[in-house]
Amino acid sequence: MKLHDIAHGRTGDKGDTSNISVIAYDPAHWPLIRDWMTANRVAAHFETFDVRNIERFELPQLQALNFVIRGALSGGVTRSLAQDAHGKCLASALLEMQVGYED
Amino acid sequence: MSILRIGAGAGFQGDRIAPAVDLAERGKLDYLIFECLGERTIALAQQARSADPSTGYDPLLERRMRAVLPACVRNGTRIVTNMGAANPLAAADCTRAVARDLGLTELKVAAVTGDDVLDRIGKFTLDETGEPAAALADRLVSANAYIGIEGLVAALEAGADVVICGRASDPSLFLAPLVHEFGWARDDWHRLGRGILVGHLLECAAQITGGYFADPGVKDVPDLANIGHPLAEVDSDGNAVITKLEGTGGCVTRATCIEQMLYEIHDPVRYLQPDVVADFSNVNFEEIGPDRVEVSGATGAKATGLLKVSVGYRDGWFGEGQISYAGANCVARGTLAISLVRERLSQRAVGIIEERGELIGVNSVWPSANPSDQIAEVRMRYAARCCDEESAQAIGEEVEALYLSGPAGGGGATKSTREVVAIASSLMPAAEVATTFEMKEVKHEAA
Numbered sequence: 001m002k003l004h005d006i007a008h009g010r011t012g013d014k015g016d017t018s019n020i021s022v023i024a025y026d027p028a029h030w031p032l033i034r035d036w037m038t039a040n041r042v043a044a045h046f047e048t049f050d051v052r053n054i055e056r057f058e059l060p061q062l063q064a065l066n067f068v069i070r071g072a073l074s075g076g077v078t079r080s081l082a083q084d085a086h087g088k089c090l091a092s093a094l095l096e097m098q099v100g101y102e103d
Numbered sequence: 104m105s106i107l108r109i110g111a112g113a114g115f116q117g118d119r120i121a122p123a124v125d126l127a128e129r130g131k132l133d134y135l136i137f138e139c140l141g142e143r144t145i146a147l148a149q150q151a152r153s154a155d156p157s158t159g160y161d162p163l164l165e166r167r168m169r170a171v172l173p174a175c176v177r178n179g180t181r182i183v184t185n186m187g188a189a190n191p192l193a194a195a196d197c198t199r200a201v202a203r204d205l206g207l208t209e210l211k212v213a214a215v216t217g218d219d220v221l222d223r224i225g226k227f228t229l230d231e232t233g234e235p236a237a238a239l240a241d242r243l244v245s246a247n248a249y250i251g252i253e254g255l256v257a258a259l260e261a262g263a264d265v266v267i268c269g270r271a272s273d274p275s276l277f278l279a280p281l282v283h284e285f286g287w288a289r290d291d292w293h294r295l296g297r298g299i300l301v302g303h304l305l306e307c308a309a310q311i312t313g314g315y316f317a318d319p320g321v322k323d324v325p326d327l328a329n330i331g332h333p334l335a336e337v338d339s340d341g342n343a344v345i346t347k348l349e350g351t352g353g354c355v356t357r358a359t360c361i362e363q364m365l366y367e368i369h370d371p372v373r374y375l376q377p378d379v380v381a382d383f384s385n386v387n388f389e390e391i392g393p394d395r396v397e398v399s400g401a402t403g404a405k406a407t408g409l410l411k412v413s414v415g416y417r418d419g420w421f422g423e424g425q426i427s428y429a430g431a432n433c434v435a436r437g438t439l440a441i442s443l444v445r446e447r448l449s450q451r452a453v454g455i456i457e458e459r460g461e462l463i464g465v466n467s468v469w470p471s472a473n474p475s476d477q478i479a480e481v482r483m484r485y486a487a488r489c490c491d492e493e494s495a496q497a498i499g500e501e502v503e504a505l506y507l508s509g510p511a512g513g514g515g516a517t518k519s520t521r522e523v524v525a526i527a528s529s530l531m532p533a534a535e536v537a538t539t540f541e542m543k544e545v546k547h548e549a550a
Contacts (some may be wrong), residue, residue: 008322008358010315012367015142015231015528021365023358048470057371061387061400062361068369078143079418079525081459081486084468093469 114308146415251377254538274302296403297341326352422495424502
């Protein structure tokens with residue numbers, strides 16, 4: 001299934017760093033999201049971006065993860081040539097990720 | 104005071120004004136906060152001020168003040184805002200002039216200054232370049248420290264009805280009234296941490312009432328067109344209920360609150376602020392009624408003693424052009440257009456530092472996307488950062504020229520050019536930054 005089926009999220013930015021949250025709709029899906037959404041898998045999902053490193057934070061009481069992705073924004077909103085210079089679309093792009101192994 | 108009612112009038116420079124007026128009129132607010140200063144806004148404001156010393160504050164200040172001052176004065180609601188941008192003193196003058204024009208007979212407007220550290224930034228290293236700011240030489244435009252609550256609280260204690268600052272940390276605009284009203288000690292880290300959480304949840308206004316949230320069929324938001332701005336009911340320990348006015352659109356739910364709490368905070372254990380390091384890692388939200396969410400669990404620790412400084416500098420010129428292709432084979436025609444522009448620019452003496460070409464609808468925000476042959480239309484976009492203005496203009500010219508000299512069926516070309524003012528950041532000891540305020544008053548004058 002797609003992450004979008006079981007989670008929602010939001011993107012923010014500071015300089016060249018993107019901050020993407022991933023939040024389970026249903027606590028029952030939290031263990032899958034927590035275990036599947038490793039920093040390495042997220043890095044692979046964003047492989048076409050020039051990402052320097054990814055930090056990952058867990059908030060179990062909120063069934064939420066917070067990813068801090070450095071180098072994702074082509075230098076940041078003030079000088080990036082990107083159309084979406086803030087990277088506001090990136091949470092939606094992350095929700096495209098497949099979670100769990102195919103049956 | 105047992106419960107303080109504090110509302111968010113704006114979450115960015117271009118925010119909608121009507122929800123702020125609604126809050127001012129019906130919110131029974133003690134405070135209405137306007138956060139209007141983005142990362143780059145102050146550098147652009149500084150450029151404006153250099154050209155004309157009477158400007159440099161938020162261009163919408165006058166409209167916002169004219170819209171909300173009558174209700175705020177009538178209801179005893181005090182205003183705190185960073186709309187002073189690069190010129191809080193001129194912003195206070197403007198606010199006073201609006202008040203007089205509205206026939207208000209008494210108003211105290213404080214301008215808080217001290218965030219401008221351009222004269223001291225030279226020796227401090229920039230995170231992005233690893234070099235001292237002085238190396239930017241004449242490209243340096245502005246340097247502003249993210250100040251905390253000190254100057255804001257001092258202005259409130261002096262009785263200001265309206266407090267206008269430039270660069271301050273966004274949550275500090277909300278923390279200052281809480282500290283002023285509840286008398287929290289400056290080392291009461293847990294309460295300060297809770298106050299920062301309230302500020303952080305409210306600082307983007309509609310982003311916690313259902314804005315930046317709707318995903319049709321999955322995350323639906325009722326009556327989004329008439330979305331209301333949020334307010335918090337905060338007790339003297341910093342615990343709060345986030346809500347919005349009855350009759351407004353949008354929603355305040357556990358989900359909207361979690362999304363906003365994690366927005367731009369990076370490490371939830373260490374949300375660095377000028378007056379405290381806030382810890383949101385154990386925060387929880389409970390829905391206690393329709394559009395009412397109780398917030399608890401934030402804590403805090405001693406501040407780092409360092410302030411973040413945003414440094415604005417000129418970094419070349421940006422040029423861009425766009426043109427649309429539709430129907431059969433549109434992806435191939437858009438792709439051909441990009442290669443034509445590249446080839447033609449390479450034949451001219453154009454100083455390009457970096458560039459990108461893309462097809463909006465295919466790969467402009469998500470480079471890994473694969474075009475489907477079902478795509479009905481694309482918009483070709485070519486953008487470059489250049490050494491000078493003339494080079495940047497050449498970018499849009501070559502895209503526009505695709506009308507006659509490009510692939511079949513190109514339509515709706517647009518072009519633009521602007522100077523790039525980039526932002527870098529640095530850290531400065533808080534002791535180097537002294538804030539102060541100046542009060543400008545409207546006094547009743549006997550006829």
